Amino acid sequence: MQLDSKIPEGNLEDKWRNYQVKSQLINPANKKKLNIIVVGSGLAGAGAASTLAELGYDVQCFCYQDSARRAHSVAAQGGINAAKNYQHDGDSVWRMFYDTLKGGDFRSREANTYRLAELSAPLIDHYVQQGVPFAREYGGVLVNRSFGGVQVQRTFYARGQTGQQLLMAAYSQLYKMIRAKKVKMFPRSEMMDLVVINGKAKGIIVRDLVTGELKRYAADAVVLATGGYSRVFRLSTLAIGCNGSAIWKAHKRGAYFAAPSFTQIHPTALPQSSEAQSKLTLMSESLRNDGRIWVPKQQDDNREANDIPEDERDYYLERRYPSFGNLAPRDIASRAAKERIDAGYGIGRLKNAVYLDFKHAIERFGLETIKDRYGNLFNMYKKITGIDAYTTPMLISPAAHFSMGGLWVDYELMTTIPGLYAIGECNFSDHGANRLGANSLLQASVDGYFILPNTINNYLAGALKEEHPNTNHPEFAKVENEVKQHLDKLLNINGTKTVDHFHRELGKIMWKECAMSRNKIGLEDAVNHIENLKEEFWNQVKITGTGNGFNTELEKAYRLADFIELGVLMCIDALQREESCGAHFREEYQTEDGEAVRVDKEYAYVSAWDYDNGDFKLHKEKLKFENVTPTVRSYK
Amino acid sequence: MRVIFKIWRQESAASKGELRSYEIDGLTEDMSFLEALDHLNEQLVLKGEEVIAYEYDCREGICGQCGVFINGRAHGPHDNMTTCQLHMRSFKDGDTIVVEPWRATSFPIIKDLVVDRSAFDRIIEQGAFISAKTGTAPEANAIPIPKTIADAAMDAAACIGCGACVATCKNSSAALFTAAKINHLNKLPQGKAEQHQRTKEMTWQMNEEGFGSCTFTGACEVECPEGISITNIAEMNARYLKSKVFG
Numbered sequence: 001m002q003l004d005s006k007i008p009e010g011n012l013e014d015k016w017r018n019y020q021v022k023s024q025l026i027n028p029a030n031k032k033k034l035n036i037i038v039v040g041s042g043l044a045g046a047g048a049a050s051t052l053a054e055l056g057y058d059v060q061c062f063c064y065q066d067s068a069r070r071a072h073s074v075a076a077q078g079g080i081n082a083a084k085n086y087q088h089d090g091d092s093v094w095r096m097f098y099d100t101l102k103g104g105d106f107r108s109r110e111a112n113t114y115r116l117a118e119l120s121a122p123l124i125d126h127y128v129q130q131g132v133p134f135a136r137e138y139g140g141v142l143v144n145r146s147f148g149g150v151q152v153q154r155t156f157y158a159r160g161q162t163g164q165q166l167l168m169a170a171y172s173q174l175y176k177m178i179r180a181k182k183v184k185m186f187p188r189s190e191m192m193d194l195v196v197i198n199g200k201a202k203g204i205i206v207r208d209l210v211t212g213e214l215k216r217y218a219a220d221a222v223v224l225a226t227g228g229y230s231r232v233f234r235l236s237t238l239a240i241g242c243n244g245s246a247i248w249k250a251h252k253r254g255a256y257f258a259a260p261s262f263t264q265i266h267p268t269a270l271p272q273s274s275e276a277q278s279k280l281t282l283m284s285e286s287l288r289n290d291g292r293i294w295v296p297k298q299q300d301d302n303r304e305a306n307d308i309p310e311d312e313r314d315y316y317l318e319r320r321y322p323s324f325g326n327l328a329p330r331d332i333a334s335r336a337a338k339e340r341i342d343a344g345y346g347i348g349r350l351k352n353a354v355y356l357d358f359k360h361a362i363e364r365f366g367l368e369t370i371k372d373r374y375g376n377l378f379n380m381y382k383k384i385t386g387i388d389a390y391t392t393p394m395l396i397s398p399a400a401h402f403s404m405g406g407l408w409v410d411y412e413l414m415t416t417i418p419g420l421y422a423i424g425e426c427n428f429s430d431h432g433a434n435r436l437g438a439n440s441l442l443q444a445s446v447d448g449y450f451i452l453p454n455t456i457n458n459y460l461a462g463a464l465k466e467e468h469p470n471t472n473h474p475e476f477a478k479v480e481n482e483v484k485q486h487l488d489k490l491l492n493i494n495g496t497k498t499v500d501h502f503h504r505e506l507g508k509i510m511w512k513e514c515a516m517s518r519n520k521i522g523l524e525d526a527v528n529h530i531e532n533l534k535e536e537f538w539n540q541v542k543i544t545g546t547g548n549g550f551n552t553e554l555e556k557a558y559r560l561a562d563f564i565e566l567g568v569l570m571c572i573d574a575l576q577r578e579e580s581c582g583a584h585f586r587e588e589y590q591t592e593d594g595e596a597v598r599v600d601k602e603y604a605y606v607s608a609w610d611y612d613n614g615d616f617k618l619h620k621e622k623l624k625f626e627n628v629t630p631t632v633r634s635y636k
Numbered sequence: 637m638r639v640i641f642k643i644w645r646q647e648s649a650a651s652k653g654e655l656r657s658y659e660i661d662g663l664t665e666d667m668s669f670l671e672a673l674d675h676l677n678e679q680l681v682l683k684g685e686e687v688i689a690y691e692y693d694c695r696e697g698i699c700g701q702c703g704v705f706i707n708g709r710a711h712g713p714h715d716n717m718t719t720c721q722l723h724m725r726s727f728k729d730g731d732t733i734v735v736e737p738w739r740a741t742s743f744p745i746i747k748d749l750v751v752d753r754s755a756f757d758r759i760i761e762q763g764a765f766i767s768a769k770t771g772t773a774p775e776a777n778a779i780p781i782p783k784t785i786a787d788a789a790m791d792a793a794a795c796i797g798c799g800a801c802v803a804t805c806k807n808s809s810a811a812l813f814t815a816a817k818i819n820h821l822n823k824l825p826q827g828k829a830e831q832h833q834r835t836k837e838m839t840w841q842m843n844e845e846g847f848g849s850c851t852f853t854g855a856c857e858v859e860c861p862e863g864i865s866i867t868n869i870a871e872m873n874a875r876y877l878k879s880k881v882f883g
Contacts, residue, residue, distance in 0.1 A: 051770040067701075069797055070701045072694060072699070075698050075699065129826055131824050133786050133790040139782070140780025140786075142776060175764065176767065210746055240692055273666035274671075276675050277671060383697075383717060384668075384721065498682065544681050
């Protein structure tokens with residue numbers, strides 16, 4: 001299949017307007033006849049569900065959590081970017097577009113990235129209207145702060161809980177439409193598979209997580225807003241329930257998967273402290289404004305941090321990147337930490353961390369100022385580690401975080417299956433090979449509130465003329481039966497090892513070979529290892545309880561079964577891309593001093609994978625840069 | 637580290653539950669409380685037993701999905717903390733730790749330590765929103781909101797909806813939860829238009845759901861992971877009166 005990104009005609013600045021002028025409209029009386037399924041209730045899902053309902057569509061929204069308010073958008077701390085230029089510091093849509101494109105190492109589409117920047121300003125208006133208590137000046141105007149990789153102040157925030165506050169607004173708006181009986185909400189409901197009839201997405205099979213019952217839902221269009229898949233590494237900053245199953249099932253039904261290996265490793269999370277650990281807590285990127293990162297100059301140094309004299313400390317980011325220092329972008333900072341840890345300079349009980357030290361900042365600005373700036377983060381650190389970071393440096397370590405990759409979508413956010421849309425983190429669109437801080441809340445929101453409700457009409461106008469989908473269609477029975485067999489098979493293995501055991505093993509392989517630094521031999525090994533792990537999983541996993549009821553082990557198992565398959569594709573994708581760009585660092589493609597070497601001539605494309613009975617076929621969407629010239633990212 | 641968990645097991649809302657003891661070894665002080673339960677569940681699977689059901693998602697104290705009674709306190713021995721933020725270093729080797737679900741009529745048990753908190757969503761549904769459609773917003777700086785008001789709204793808006801306030805209250809009152817949301821929106825200029833209706837309908841729904849009344853014991857603010865102050869309830873009561881007079 002030829003990939004058509006459907007980029008509209010015209011100048012970059014005019015494309016979105018041109019698109020809207022030419023897109024189809026549906027009259028209000030007809031909209032209510034059209035049914036849309038939205039899977040996920042985070043910023044993208046809740047935003048889309050409520051807005052589509054306001055427009056008059058009949059919406060059904062599903063989430064696996066006990067309430068829409070738990071979606072993992074809730075956990076974003078730092079803020080949301082918008083080109084408002086409130087600080088009068090020279091910001092503009094163009095500058096934001098360029099920062100985002102460059103931050104992604106020129107591996108995203110110009111038109112999509114421009115639209116993201118263009119719609120950022122009205123999004124702030126929207127959230128203020130919905131009651132988000134953004135930080136304000138005494139006079140009442142909105143405040144901004146800086147974030148990594150950018151030289152202007154364009155980040156809006158609500159304390160260290162920006163994601164939570166935006167999600168509460170989205171959840172409120174969703175419940176407003178639930179009250180109006182335009183949205184029907186299904187919490188504790190997990191999408192198990194997609195139903196495709198005559199090549200079009202027509203519904204989903206859902207498992208009720210309380211009763212275990214499989215249910216069928218039909219719709220004229222299906223929207224996936226299911227978030228990121230970095231739990232493939234097991235240890236990540238994501239919520240424990242985050243999974244890639246919905247998009248993986250859609251992929252196996254025909255949706256292309258784009259750039260699966262583009263996953264961001266965040267440099268400042270709390271280190272793993274034991275084998276039993278389930279989660280790595282993120283410490284906001286903002287800490288790097290005042291904290292200095294270092295390791296001892298001597299390997300296996302077992303002295304306490306405060307006993308190590310200044311001249312025996314290696315401030316390696318400042319040493320390697322003198323102009324950006326501790327504020328080097330995420331991919332760079334993470335790799336530099338890994339380099340030191342691998343070389344034997346790591347600290348902590350497991351020798352897997354580096355220091356983030358506020359001693360100099362406290363000396364310079366005073367304890368009160370540092371408390372005012374980061375008090376909540378220091379408190380969080382104390383709650384989790386029991387350590388007072390005002391007197392002894394924090395221990396931090398890189399952790400799997402965001403997935404830039406996801407289902408391939410065109411400009412309309414439609415996947416390669418007609419009628420199936422992917423919005424928010426679960427798609428591949430705007431971030432290229434590396435996402436800038438405070439752009440994820442933005443992308444999820446813009447996709448859900450502004451883009452999808454405009455673009456879905458073009459497809460639904462055609463759906464009006466077709467027969468309304470019905471769950472009695474034999475395809476629903478067939479897919480439901482396949483889901484049932486899949487679950488029964490899992491339950492009947494009755495092996496000797498737990499689901500968590502296999503997840504830990506998968507995580508170790510992925511972390512070692514497909515995270516911050518990758519090479520051909522390692523990736524090839526990883527593919528073999530994961531294939532073996534898959535076989536062992538399907539022979540040796542043990543799940544107690546039954547499928548008829550609340551069974552968290554079963555939930556974990558079917559999510560893991562998909563992660564294992566996704567892990568293989570991530571490695572294959574990393575193998576084919578013989579260059580280093582953004583978060584994808586191939587050891588074979590680096591300069592003498594360890595910097596990334598991008599190969600634009602051959603790899604300026606989006607990899608899009610087609611699933612073919614266990615094999616993956618590569619399609620390439622060439623990236624055209626008509627308005628900017630890709631340059632080498634340097635932070636020296 | 638070795639502890640004895642005494643955990644509430646209950647197959648479903650309709651069945652009878654009981655506390656069961658589980659001795660578990662091989663824990664470390666660095667483990668979070670939920671990781672200790674994960675560890676216990678892995679041992680149960682290997683023994684062929686059904687796992688204990690308990691809730692969690694983000695495991696960083698913000699999603700509000702986790703929450704159990706630990707040794708008689710909501711979210712365990714510390715003030716203002718979620719269950720997922722609790723670590724085993726708060727216990728001693730050999731301790732017995734009693735773990736129970738939230739107890740409130742309005743939070744029926746689903747299984748073991750899992751309860752149904754959808755009553756909270758239904759309170760939200762009755763007016764915890766600003767009736768404005770996507771696409772209708774004026775410029776964000778068009779309506780100035782002084783820092784003191786924005787900060788006060790944020791203090792109330794920080795609620796994570798975990799239900800600890802209800803679980804710890806001897807009356808099972810949802811007053812702190814409801815007050816926090818009403819005050820967040822009613823303080824802001826954007827929320828003023830619907831303030832009286834919001835107050836009346838949300839408090840009405842709170843009573844409909846069977847939550848008890850507030851008698852100002854202050855137990856809720858001790859356990860609230862976000863430290864939301866009980867003064868919010870007094871403010872809600874004042875707003876309620878105002879809505880009766882002006883609404």
